[in-house]
Amino acid sequence: MAEVTSQECWRWPESSLVNPDIDWKRGKLVTAGVDVGSVSSQAVVTVDGELFAYSSTRTGSDSPGSARKALGMALEGTGLTPDHLDYCVGTGYGRVNVPMAQRTITEIACHARGASIMYGSDVRTVLDMGGQDCKAISCDDKGKVQNFVMNDKCAAGTGRGMEVFADLIRVPVWEIGERSLQVVKEPEMISSTCVVFAKTEVVGLLEQGVPESEIMAAYCAAMAHRIKELLSRLGVMEKLAITGGIAKNTGVVRRLERELGIRTAEQAWSNPAYAKIPFDTQIAGALGAALFADALVSRGKVESGRKM
């Protein structure tokens, strides 16, 4: 068992990054997107529509604070301040609580646009596996939403469910995917849909002495199956890109691919200019928001709010 206390197992690492190839002072248009989700918050800053900086952090108990923290982390050490931003768009579950945002855009639109830039314009289905909900979006070559389905307000088959599970079996949440794939034979999946009942079922398995890796496999398989049911309502068109935190869980992704019989899009930048930048599946929403902000200002639909 990993040498960590139960409280730390769900605490996935936060990250931030600055693109060294861009000098923001030379840019004309600096925009930001802040995606405040139920579990994580991201901020992305773009300069003339190019990715400049991003951050991914855990959402705290207050949304405005999480939004400030995310943007602060992204801007750290760049000399750029929120006053330099031409425009900021808030998105995600807590979008109405982003203090620096001039307007909000639904995360459905933002994820489709962000994923289209990250994974390539040939993406036709975007699956956002977030902290507390799961959305399947079909989009066109410009990242425009064509249709979408969403699971109802429920943590089953979502990131928060995985965190609860990680805490319960005391395995860091970022290790679950790999370790769940180390089983010799696929166990029967957890049958309960509800996280609370699934927890009871997992406790039962632990008591029976079932190996940890098998329990993880059973949980990941259940999640993959649930997501497949959601996708089947929309209809999957290739290429399928997965965004959000669960996209980092290979145990769920591989099993979903097996269920659907197709491969998911490679988690790498479609734009070779970004090759040096670490790819983070969680920033799609914030990136989309920042690009919408850029488009809104450059098309003259809104005024720049730059103060410096």
Add this chain to the structure above:
Amino acid sequence: MLANFGYRDGSGEWFIVVNTDMCDGCGECVDACPASVLDVGENEYDPLSESPMVRVKDGERNRLRYSCAPCRPGYGQSPAPCVAACEPGAISHSEGWMIVDGNT
């Protein structure tokens, strides 16, 4: 695009599906709806689009199981008032998922 407003429960699914490519924002359906759940406004799923579309009002989205109940198949008139009022044929009901699938 197809904008779906509705819910799914034990009794089946009920979605008001607006095809935004066909909706011209005329607002005929807004007056036709006996429960006044519709309004015309910007397309929130495509922020860069200029054309207004008909939507279910923000505060009504979680209440459609009650407000739309009198118009569900087997209860109200067929086609439902909003569908009948829509000249461009942009509004339909409950078939959103199947249309995209391509094999209805």
